[in-house]
Amino acid sequence: MAAKRTAQAVWEGDLPHGHGRVKGTSGGLPETTVSWVARTESSGGKTSPEELLAAAHASCYCMALSAGLGRMQKPPTRLAVEATATFDKVGDAWKVTTMELHVIGKVAGITPAEFETAAKAAADGCPISGALKGNVAVSVQAKLE
Numbered sequence: 192m193a194a195k196r197t198a199q200a201v202w203e204g205d206l207p208h209g210h211g212r213v214k215g216t217s218g219g220l221p222e223t224t225v226s227w228v229a230r231t232e233s234s235g236g237k238t239s240p241e242e243l244l245a246a247a248h249a250s251c252y253c254m255a256l257s258a259g260l261g262r263m264q265k266p267p268t269r270l271a272v273e274a275t276a277t278f279d280k281v282g283d284a285w286k287v288t289t290m291e292l293h294v295i296g297k298v299a300g301i302t303p304a305e306f307e308t309a310a311k312a313a314a315d316g317c318p319i320s321g322a323l324k325g326n327v328a329v330s331v332q333a334k335l336e
Contacts, residue, residue: 256313
C-alpha cells in the first residue's frame with residue numbers, strides 16, 4: 192500500500208517582505224517559519240524549502256545506506272549524514288543546483304572501499320535521490336569513524 196505524507200504551508204505578504212509557516216500533519220515536523228530572506232541570505236532561525244529538502248534527503252539516504260549495508264551482512268552501528276542543498280540563481284530563475292551528502296559511518300568489519308561503494312549505491316537507491324535525478328547534481332563523500 193502506498194504511504195502518503197502531508198505538509199501544510201501558509202504565506203503572508205509579498206515575496207521579499209512576506210513570511211510563512213510550514214508544518215507536517217503527522218506531528219513529527221512542528222510548525223516552523225520560512226521567509227525569502229531566510230532562503231537566500233541569512234536563516235535568522237527560520238527554515239527554507241532547501242533545508243527541508245536537505246533534511247528529507249539526509250534521513251532517506253541514511254535509511255537506504257543502512258538497508259544496503261544490512262544486505263551486505265554489515266549493519267551499521269551509526270550513520271551520520273550531512274546533506275547540503277545549494278539554491279542558486281541560474282539565468283533568470285532560482286534553482287536547487289546541487290545536493291552534497293557527507294556520511295560518516297561506524298560499521299564493524301567493513302573496509303573503507305566497501306563503505307564508499309555502499310555509500311555511492313545508496314545515493315542511487317534512495318527515493319529522494321530518485322526524485323532529484325536529472326534535476327539536481329548529487330554528490331557523496333563517505334568515510335568511516
